[in-house]
Amino acid sequence: MVSISEVKDSQSQQSRTAAHTHIKGLGLNEHGIAKHIEGGFVGQNDAREACGIIVDLIKSKKMSGKAILIAGPPATGKTALALAISQELGPKVPFCPIVGSELYSTEIKKTSALMENFRKAIGLRIKEIKEVYEGEVIELTPEEAENPLGGYGKTISHVIVGLKTAKGTKSLRLDPSIYESIQKERVSIGDVIYIESNTGSVKRVGRSDAYATEFDLEAEEYVPLPKGEVHKKKEIVQDVTLHDLDVANSRPQGGQDVLSMMGQLLKPKKTEITDKLRNEVNKVVSKYIDQGIAELIPGVLFIDEVNMLDMEIFTYLNRALESSIAPIVVLASNRGLTTIKGSGDDTKYAHGVPPDLIDRLLIVKTLNYNLEEIKVIIQKRATLENLSLAPEALEKLSKHGLNTSLRYALQLLTPAGVLSSTNGRNEITLEDIEECELLFLDSNRSTKVLQDNKTFL
Numbered sequence: 001m002v003s004i005s006e007v008k009d010s011q012s013q014q015s016r017t018a019a020h021t022h023i024k025g026l027g028l029n030e031h032g033i034a035k036h037i038e039g040g041f042v043g044q045n046d047a048r049e050a051c052g053i054i055v056d057l058i059k060s061k062k063m064s065g066k067a068i069l070i071a072g073p074p075a076t077g078k079t080a081l082a083l084a085i086s087q088e089l090g091p092k093v094p095f096c097p098i099v100g101s102e103l104y105s106t107e108i109k110k111t112s113a114l115m116e117n118f119r120k121a122i123g124l125r126i127k128e129i130k131e132v133y134e135g136e137v138i139e140l141t142p143e144e145a146e147n148p149l150g151g152y153g154k155t156i157s158h159v160i161v162g163l164k165t166a167k168g169t170k171s172l173r174l175d176p177s178i179y180e181s182i183q184k185e186r187v188s189i190g191d192v193i194y195i196e197s198n199t200g201s202v203k204r205v206g207r208s209d210a211y212a213t214e215f216d217l218e219a220e221e222y223v224p225l226p227k228g229e230v231h232k233k234k235e236i237v238q239d240v241t242l243h244d245l246d247v248a249n250s251r252p253q254g255g256q257d258v259l260s261m262m263g264q265l266l267k268p269k270k271t272e273i274t275d276k277l278r279n280e281v282n283k284v285v286s287k288y289i290d291q292g293i294a295e296l297i298p299g300v301l302f303i304d305e306v307n308m309l310d311m312e313i314f315t316y317l318n319r320a321l322e323s324s325i326a327p328i329v330v331l332a333s334n335r336g337l338t339t340i341k342g343s344g345d346d347t348k349y350a351h352g353v354p355p356d357l358i359d360r361l362l363i364v365k366t367l368n369y370n371l372e373e374i375k376v377i378i379q380k381r382a383t384l385e386n387l388s389l390a391p392e393a394l395e396k397l398s399k400h401g402l403n404t405s406l407r408y409a410l411q412l413l414t415p416a417g418v419l420s421s422t423n424g425r426n427e428i429t430l431e432d433i434e435e436c437e438l439l440f441l442d443s444n445r446s447t448k449v450l451q452d453n454k455t456f457l
């Protein structure tokens, strides 16, 4: 007998924990005040409240073209804060996280790479009223005909689709090309679909709830039988980013003949998205916005480790922030005074950012944690990773968090868990932590070893 068992959600979640899995949002109350422990966050209240204000500004669309710098020592939650901002904004607002070094590529210019990410962070919601045929599929019969080019094969001359709504049914005779898109969407009898009458594109909405049975094994989305007529006007909402539009418009558009097809084979796959093309796209977009068809949704571009950027990128960033369509840019840096690549001298700049850009930024600072806060964070991670810690072990780990770094303490947690379970215990003890300390060096100790020995580890 075949046995079928349900996959439990919680199981799959437990087995995948990333560095920031415990972060669920900024954890602010309705007045924007941070609760000390909330949303996965512990402490760092001022920075969280500042980020809360930024979220409000973004939601009220007052932040376009502005930039924020989250600055503070390593492992004080800068990346976690940026992630929480994106969680607060919800899935509809584009959030594009990158690391400073990602902009260097041999294929595209670094400034162009920056612009690409800028445009990935700007969303456009396009609302269109379209003429559609919508209903539950009650008939789907392709009609075959003799192949007009001769031979024995048959071709599909057209397809008959029957659609049903609460008001009535309609039978449509469609072009074979539409039959292909019906097959691509895997439409079968009992699905609710709509077909755009201008373009013939087919969209599967879901399965009609008349077909919902108790014994359903598939994950399906059931939708009610559409109301109204089969042929009607429907508002269709699409979320795209400006970068999506750039890409769609940059595809080499060859003709149908063999020569131009060959040409495409020889051409590099990626055609460059030029400024000219972007301007063209912008023009069309602003026309749509004026006509009320589209709405601009500035999102967030998060650039972590901004000290990796060089002078050239910084000047470009200044300019990009001033353009009429710009997202909110959030930068993060854990550097104090440091030089900037490409500046041509050894001048040290605060956070590794040139002063003229600093001048445009709102700066949010993150502070080091105290012992109590570190304890709670470690405890939270332990719970998430399904580990339990003896009080002395927690104490010891927290001290590491205070004296070396929070990250080192969190890093030790998992191997200590492995040690305790190989020793047949289900609680991490002080000995496990001490053994881990011997096995894994922290950054200070490893530096010291190297300095003392002048050889390798």
Ligand SMILES: Nc1ncnc2c1ncn2[C@@H]1O[C@H](COP(=O)(O)OP(=O)(O)OP(=O)(O)O)[C@@H](O)[C@H]1O
Binding pocket: 019, 020, 021, 023, 040, 041, 042, 043, 044, 072, 073, 074, 075, 076, 077, 078, 079, 080, 081, 333, 334, 377, 406, 407, 410
């Ligand atoms: N206030 C906090 N509450 C809960 N967890 C936190 C908090 N701050 C940091 N963490 C966790 O500690 C770890 C290190 O934080 P994070 O990566 O955000 O530091 P960072 O400031 O970005 O460091 P770096 O400068 O090295 O990039 C992460 O796993 C993060 O989720």
Ligand SMILES: [Mg+2]
Binding pocket: 078, 079, 080, 304, 332
């Ligand atoms: Mg970080």
